[in-house]
Structures are given as C-alpha cells and as structure tokens.
Amino acid sequence: MSAASGSTSPSRLAPGSGPVQITSEQIQARVTELAARIRQDYAGREPHLICVLNGAFMFHADLVRALDMPCTMDFLQASSYGNAKQSSGEVRLVKDLQFPISDRHVILVEDIVDTGITMNYLLHYLEGRGPATIKIAALLSKPSRRKVEVPVEYLGFTIPDAFVYGYGLDRSQYDRNLPFITSQE
Ligand SMILES: O=P(O)(O)OC[C@H]1O[C@H](OP(=O)(O)OP(=O)(O)O)[C@H](O)[C@@H]1O
Numbered sequence: 001m002s003a004a005s006g007s008t009s010p011s012r013l014a015p016g017s018g019p020v021q022i023t024s025e026q027i028q029a030r031v032t033e034l035a036a037r038i039r040q041d042y043a044g045r046e047p048h049l050i051c052v053l054n055g056a057f058m059f060h061a062d063l064v065r066a067l068d069m070p071c072t073m074d075f076l077q078a079s080s081y082g083n084a085k086q087s088s089g090e091v092r093l094v095k096d097l098q099f100p101i102s103d104r105h106v107i108l109v110e111d112i113v114d115t116g117i118t119m120n121y122l123l124h125y126l127e128g129r130g131p132a133t134i135k136i137a138a139l140l141s142k143p144s145r146r147k148v149e150v151p152v153e154y155l156g157f158t159i160p161d162a163f164v165y166g167y168g169l170d171r172s173q174y175d176r177n178l179p180f181i182t183s184q185e
C-alpha cells in the first residue's frame with residue numbers, strides 16, 4: 001500500500017450518532033466486574049469458557065484475561081445473520097467444539113443476545129453433550145427483540161432496540177475491530 005492511499009483512507013474510529021454508545025472504558029470496567037463475579041462463583045472449580053465466534057472474540061479475549069484463575073477454553077462458530085440486520089431465524093453451526101464438555105462447568109461466552117435464537121440453539125445443543133453445569137455470559141442483551149427466552153447469568157449491558165456494532169459485533173462484517181460499541185440513527 002502506498003503512503004498516499006494509507007493517509008487518505010477515512011478513519012473508521014468515529015462512533016455513530018445512534019442511541020447506544022458504550023465506550024471502551026465502560027466495557028473494560030464491566031468486563032472486570034463480570035470476571036470478578038465468575039471468579040467468586042467458580043472458586044474451587046475450573047470453568048471451561050466457550051467463545052461463540054465470530055462476534056464474541058473480543059469480549060472472550062478480555063474476559064479470560066481478566067479472570068485470573070485456572071480455566072480452559074474452546075471455540076465454536078455459529079451464524080444466523082450473515083450480512084443482514086435481521087436474524088434468518090436459522091442457526092448454522094459453522095465450526096464445532098474441539099474438546100468434550102462432559103462433566104465440565106461450561107460458560108458460553110456471547111457478544112449479544114438479540115432474538116435469543118442463537119443462544120437457545122447452542123444451549124440445547126451443548127446440554128446434550130453432558131456438561132456438569134452450563135451458564136451464559138453475554139456482553140449485551142436486547143430484551144425488546146426477544147423471540148426465545150434464555151437465561152443470561154453474566155450480563156454486561158441491557159440495550160434498546162438499535163443495531164449495534166464494534167467490539168466484535170459487525171456491520172456487514174466490518175467494524176468488528178472498533179474498541180467501543182456504537183450505533184447509527
Ligand atoms: O440472539 P440472536 O438474534 O440469535 O442474535 C445474536 C447472534 O447474532 C450474531 O451472530 P451472527 O449470526 O451475526 O454471526 P457472527 O457472530 O459471526 O457475527 C451475534 O454475534 C450473536 O451470535
């Protein structure tokens with residue numbers, strides 16, 4: 001890439017002007033609180049944190065770094081939105097787990113519970129594999145859009161009905177790398 005093309009490309013770091021704005025500092029403070037609760041709740045046990053790719057990759061990375069306790073982790077990938085702003089209603093398991101979860105204390109780490117369809121699907125799917133316990137940690141919840149109720153034990157923020165992006169969440173696959181969460185009018 002030439003220096004000229006680098007210097008003329010627009011900055012993607014500007015937040016939108018929509019109703020949901022969560023700064024990097026607010027996210028980090030909340031992640032620290034959630035990690036402290038998990039550490040307390042799982043004292044004497046080793047949690048197995050499953051990151052739901054792609055959206056949860058950043059939340060998961062920050063959560064496990066803040067956890068400061070022995071834990072293991074795995075990654076699965078689910079997709080139901082593609083590039084759309086509405087759920088297709090169907091969840092595709094794109095990548096399965098690498099490790100068994102039987103008798104493990106599983107924490108499913110998700111970026112957002114919107115309709116609840118993805119989490120409901122994954123919860124039932126993983127319950128069938130015999131974990132000792134299974135809980136959900138989600139950074140965001142949009143309860144006004146819920147179609148299926150799912151129990152979120154560790155919740156970062158409740159947000160109104162706006163399409164959000166940044167900090168792992170995409171806008172047609174872009175903007176996952178923003179360090180904050182934002183929305184447009
Ligand atoms: O509660 P729901 O309505 O099911 O929506 C939440 C799910 O949708 C998004 O994933 P998406 O399918 O867009 O894939 P991605 O994680 O790769 O962005 C998001 O990351 C959640 O996994």
Ligand code: HPA
Nearest residue numbers: 114162163164165169170
């Ligand atoms: O508001 C959202 N933003 C990005 N991805 C999403 N997946 C479900 N809801 C959202």
Ligand SMILES: [Mg+2]
Nearest residue numbers: 052053054055
């Ligand atoms: Mg996702």
